[in-house]
Amino acid sequence: MPMPPLPDLSSLSLADIARLAEENRLPPVERWNPTHCGDSEMRIARDGTWFHQGSPIGRPAMVRLFSTILRREPDGGYVLVTPVEKLDIAVEDAPFQAVEVKIEGEGQGTTLAFRLNTGDIVTAGAEHPLRFESTDEGPRPYLHVRGGLEALVARPVYYELATLALAGDDQPPGIWSAGAFFPLENKA
Structure with missing residues (x-):
């Protein structure tokens, strides 16, 4: 199922923005503590481009999905986490x-x-x-x-x-x- 198009930010009121932010429920990654499974072979470049095995991820819906399971660890590293696995992801600057x-x-x-x-x-x-x-x-x-x-x-x-x-x-x-x-x- 395709993701709905992103609304034009300039056309939204602050009330619309607050409603959209509230509707955007994220998985409870802070409560998931599976065993570390290795490296995701993914990297987020300084310009915000997401890569997998050296190639850019071209589907914005995939990037959005992965971004919802991204977590910063206490040691400063980054992981993609689900209830059953945790994989390292390299971040060059900010995710x-x-x-x-x-x-x-x-x-x-x-x-x-x-x-x-x-x-x-x-x-x-x-x-x-x-x-x-x-x-x-x-x-x-x-x-x-x-x-x-x-x-x-x-x-x-x-x-x-x-x-x-x-x-x-x-x-x-x-x-x-x-x-x-x-x-x-x-x-x-």
Whole structure:
């Protein structure tokens, strides 16, 4: 059965986004503790592309399915987990990418909803904070998705956030979402 098409984020209200996020029930991977079975021969590249045995996974529905059983382990590693098996998966940076943002409101009343490359929608706030890491290549923004899993915010989306932050009066510059403030500079 084909997966329904993803809705256009710009056409959704925040209430629609909240409803879609609520409907997106995930398996209880945090409660599954099967024996480790080996390597999945899968890798998530820095750009968010999923690979199996060196070849990109071309079916978005398969990527979405695998993303629902992804878990971050206490040692920092990543696994694909079901009730009966656990397989390692290599992640080059973050397992997800935030590829689109919907900005609603102004100043402290702003809410930011992000669409991930898997189709998931996450609203930034206290439960899903943004963080900005300084690197030699420039700032790398991340959005907490769930259970230690993060999304790297795509460069065009980061530029939207930076423009929003620099238009505000906050010192240091930062962005608000769902009542939480996220400074663009990381605290060293």
